[in-house]
Amino acid sequence: MFSRSKAGRLTRRQFVAAGALGSAAIAVGCNRGKQGNWEFLSEEQARTLASICDQIVPADEFPSASQAGVLTYIDRQLIRHYRRHQDAYRSGLEQAQASSRRRFGNDLASLSQRQQLDVVSDLSQQNRPFFELVRSHTLEGYYGSPRHGGNRDAVSWRMLGLAEPPDLGRAQYDLRKGSPS
Numbered sequence: 001m002f003s004r005s006k007a008g009r010l011t012r013r014q015f016v017a018a019g020a021l022g023s024a025a026i027a028v029g030c031n032r033g034k035q036g037n038w039e040f041l042s043e044e045q046a047r048t049l050a051s052i053c054d055q056i057v058p059a060d061e062f063p064s065a066s067q068a069g070v071l072t073y074i075d076r077q078l079i080r081h082y083r084r085h086q087d088a089y090r091s092g093l094e095q096a097q098a099s100s101r102r103r104f105g106n107d108l109a110s111l112s113q114r115q116q117l118d119v120v121s122d123l124s125q126q127n128r129p130f131f132e133l134v135r136s137h138t139l140e141g142y143y144g145s146p147r148h149g150g151n152r153d154a155v156s157w158r159m160l161g162l163a164e165p166p167d168l169g170r171a172q173y174d175l176r177k178g179s180p181s
Contacts, residue, residue, distance in 0.1 A: 038071075038075045039075050039076060039078070039079045040075050040078040040079045040086065040089075041071070041074075041075050041078070041089075044097075044107075045089070045090075045093045046071055046075070047107070047108075047109035048093045048096055048097055048107070048108050048109060049071055049074065049089075049093060049134070050065075050066040050071055050109065051096075051108045051109045051111075051116050051120070052093075052096060052108070052120050052123070052134055052138075053065035053066055053070050053071065053074075053134065053138045054066050054116075055116055055117050055120040056120075056134070056135050056138045056139070057070070057138060057139075057142050058113075062155055062156070062158075062159045063152070063155050065138050065141070065142050067152075068141075068142055068150060068151055068152050068155050068156065069141065069146075069149055069150045069151065069152035070137075070138050070141035070142050070150045071141075072141075072149035072150065073137070073140070073141030073144070073148050073149040073150030073151075074089075074134075074137050074138070074141055074150075075149075076148065076149045077137065077148075082137070085133060088129070088130055088133060089130075089133075089134075091130075092123075092127055092130030092131075092133075092134070095123070095126070095127055095130070096108055096119060096120075096123050099119055099122055099123065099126070100115075100119045103115075103118070103119060103122070104119070142156050143156045143157075
């Protein structure tokens with residue numbers, strides 16, 4: 001692709017082109033990028049995780065964990081603050097799928113609610129550290145601040161009868177008077 005000059009070296013133009021191609025190859029190879037709607041999770045992993053999270057916080061008169069945006073919260077955190085848990089999520093979700101297929105012959109997301117509960121109950125016994133990690137992250141996403149991707153429309157705060165807090169840094173001010181309260 002690149003011919004050498006008479007001195008056996010690349011020309012300046014060829015050197016710049018090779019550098020640009022190399023940089024592009026590194027950028028493509030090292031950056032997984034978004035996968036569908038997710039930053040970290042694949043679509044299959046997201047469906048599996050939704051099934052697990054919805055067994056932890058199921059829908060009733062209020063939305064389930066996945067309906068409240070918990071998957072968005074977990075997905076965002078897995079590429080930021082919870083990056084150290086990426087391998088645990090990959091292997092734990094794979095284990096949940098394997099258990100579901102072995103026990104019921106189908107993906108976890110395709111099972112009935114009762115079958116999903118059976119698989120998640122097994123997971124809580126067979127891989128307690130992963131289950132506790134997902135449980136903790138599910139509750140954080142469900143009850144935490146909507147600005148982090150979970151608790152869509154502050155559903156859990158309304159469920160608890162809590163008023164949505166004002167913007168950070170403004171809680172100590174009565175904005176109608178413009179002075180500290």
